[in-house]
Amino acid sequence: MTRHHLNIIGFIINCTWISIFFSGTPMMWILMGIASLLFLVFLSLGILLPNRNYFLTNTTRLKNTKVLLTFDDGPHEHLTPQILKTLKRHNIGAIFFVIGKQAEEHPEIIRQLLADGHLIGNHTQNHPIMFAALRQDSVEKEIGLCDNMLIAQNIHPGTYFRPPIGYTNPRIARAVKKFRKQVIGWSLRSFDSVLKEESKLLERVSSKIKPGDIVLFHDNLPQTEAILDRFIVQATKNGIKFAEPNHLKTIFK
Ligand SMILES: [Zn+2]
The missing domain is CATH 4.10.860 (DNA Excision Repair, Uvrb; Chain A)
Structure with missing residues (x-):
């Protein structure tokens, strides 16, 4: 209920x-x-406020004191590989919520991030801005197409799902149930799509981060790639422990 x-x-x-x-x-x-x-x-x-779990259960925090980084809207041809290098340097594991049509263009990047120990989630095939306004069949089509596209590339789509923009409604809740997806939200929104100035973005995420957070970033934005290394170094100095690749399989337990 x-x-x-x-x-x-x-x-x-x-x-x-x-x-x-x-x-x-x-x-x-x-x-x-x-x-x-x-x-x-x-x-x-x-x-x-999707974090209120009104229409469906949305995982928005970890039950442990690690911090999980998540990246939406990729993979991006140039920025995602750079982000992967930064994460590898710090031995950090992340979940990438990929857009089907992007993944279709760069399946090699998906394979690379999986080989690095990261996980992927479904972020719909076309990332419709008005996803929450779509009819039931269109919502299901968006989720199903993304999964099928990954399967066609021999990539297991996994069970995680994040709706575009984060809004939910009864139609999305029904589709999530049908596809047996676990919806992953966030507790810390970086606002990297709004804060284009690197110093402001770095200041926001560094000042807000706390143990147990699920952080929302976008791997298709240059400012995110630019600050990631400094953010990780600063947060680690302040005692933040990021999830490592080998923590990911049990990160929501
Ligand atoms: Zn998105």
């Missing part, structure tokens, strides 16, 4: 007792209005 189901049940219960006790009175409409407003507030918060 998700929080969305509980919200619907709560709304039905409220409407039932209001219509029993206040039937035909002006108070009935006032209370019905309040019940509807509450329903919509919970629904909106559930859509806008």
